[in-house]
Amino acid sequence: MAKTERELTVPERRSIRKLVTGSCANYDRDYGCLPLDCECPMLGICYTNSAMCRYFWEAVLPNDPELEAALQALPTKRCQHCGKPFPVNGRRVYCSDKCADDARKKQTAARVRKYRSKAAV
Incomplete structure (x- = not known):
């Protein structure tokens, strides 16, 4: 998880919402989070050290390397080919x-x- 607690920025929250609604296999528009049978907790997250969904960290977050690096507070490199x-x-x-x-x-x-x-x- 993240090393220090900080509030998520608006673009980070927007990216999390987009990943959850678009890529999460546990999310359903009508029912929310299927295993919990309630609204997905990832949609209301505000801080980096909050209790984040384990499935989100392991399966969904790797789809967005920039957001993953920001949330984990890991150093990043730039790709020598594309620059990402x-x-x-x-x-x-x-x-x-x-x-x-x-x-x-x-x-x-x-x-x-x-x-x-x-x-x-």
């Missing part, structure tokens, strides 16, 4: 496998171009 921030995890330099593959293809093309220009001389 992502939580620091070891020595990773790309935010996703797609960015890593795209960067590898670009580096391979540059290396082959350089090799061809040397071979032509």
Whole structure:
């Protein structure tokens, strides 16, 4: 969870609401939170150290790396390919496998171009 208590900003609350209503498998528009049979507690959360839904932390929050980093107060890095921030995890330099593959293809093309220009001389 978060290291220090702070009030959530309006954009963070908006992002949480969007994730819960759009991505949470336990949320139903008519019934609220299905396991609790009441309104989803994540929709009314105001502070970072509040009791957050475990399912939300483990399954829904990873869909938004920026919000996850803000809520967990982890340092972030910028992806070397696309520039999006992502939580620091070891020595990773790309935010996703797609960015890593795209960067590898670009580096391979540059290396082959350089090799061809040397071979032509």
